[in-house]
Amino acid sequence: MKPDGVAAQAEPSDLDLVRGIKSGDEDAFEQMVERYHARVYSLSYGVLRNAEDAEEATQDTFLTLYRKIGTFDETKKFFSWFYRVALNQAYSRARRRKPGTAVAIDDFLPKFASDGHLASPELPDWSASVEDEVIARELAARAGEFIADLPPAYRDVIWMYDVEEMATSDIADTLEISIPALKSRLHRARLYVRQRLADISRGPAQAEAR
Amino acid sequence: MTDWTCRQVILDLLIEYEDGTMAGLDRSDFERHIDMCPPCVRFLTTYRATGKTLKLLKPEEIPSDLARSVLAFVQSRAGRKA
Numbered sequence: 001m002k003p004d005g006v007a008a009q010a011e012p013s014d015l016d017l018v019r020g021i022k023s024g025d026e027d028a029f030e031q032m033v034e035r036y037h038a039r040v041y042s043l044s045y046g047v048l049r050n051a052e053d054a055e056e057a058t059q060d061t062f063l064t065l066y067r068k069i070g071t072f073d074e075t076k077k078f079f080s081w082f083y084r085v086a087l088n089q090a091y092s093r094a095r096r097r098k099p100g101t102a103v104a105i106d107d108f109l110p111k112f113a114s115d116g117h118l119a120s121p122e123l124p125d126w127s128a129s130v131e132d133e134v135i136a137r138e139l140a141a142r143a144g145e146f147i148a149d150l151p152p153a154y155r156d157v158i159w160m161y162d163v164e165e166m167a168t169s170d171i172a173d174t175l176e177i178s179i180p181a182l183k184s185r186l187h188r189a190r191l192y193v194r195q196r197l198a199d200i201s202r203g204p205a206q207a208e209a210r
Numbered sequence: 211m212t213d214w215t216c217r218q219v220i221l222d223l224l225i226e227y228e229d230g231t232m233a234g235l236d237r238s239d240f241e242r243h244i245d246m247c248p249p250c251v252r253f254l255t256t257y258r259a260t261g262k263t264l265k266l267l268k269p270e271e272i273p274s275d276l277a278r279s280v281l282a283f284v285q286s287r288a289g290r291k292a
Contacts, residue, residue, distance in 0.1 A: 038272045045269045059283040116215025118249045127259035140266035162264040187225040194260040
């Protein structure tokens, strides 16, 4: 509800706010923070898996926005540019914390016999266990750790699509990749996470035997 | 009508089936394979369960004073007015 005496106004677009910030309008910057701080935090959290680091990465991201807004090309989508800034901030922080630990994704893709059949059909079918909220949250926490081990090209896509539920075209714009490349990475990242969840659902012996 | 292998179903076709971009005839062939292949049924249900699990990963809480802390940080570093 609007306060008394305040006429209904259309929300300024991202571009309106960008132009405001470029011209030194402090209120425009505050509105931009209000509009995007939660999404930037969530994206940073996806990379860093830690609330304190995600908050600091969010602060750095908005500082970069404030300082570098002059370099933004107004013919492009603002949030794609801004998400790239946010991802770069988060990765730079992640590299300082834990350098070079990406997993070999091919080691966790399904294996097939020469005739094309699945090589080792898995039992049991653990999919029903996610109906239990406690188990589902435990699996989600492990999935977050598994995603964190992925090379960034895969980690970004699966986080934006499956966790943030961003539109395909927005992700492709942000990461500057084609839709087929996006789908290919998304699928491989999902196959990897699925396999790792299957391994822990089968028990430690099978997971370690891989 | 095409007889696809598990490899094709899982590696090449599954994502387009799931995101709804697969053509109708291909969908029929895909579903025919799934109907006859219990391992692929399990694979499909666990693939879907993976997607469902991932939706729980979003941070449950955004720090309540985050917007204020961002503004204070930028003000201190960039010399914004208030």
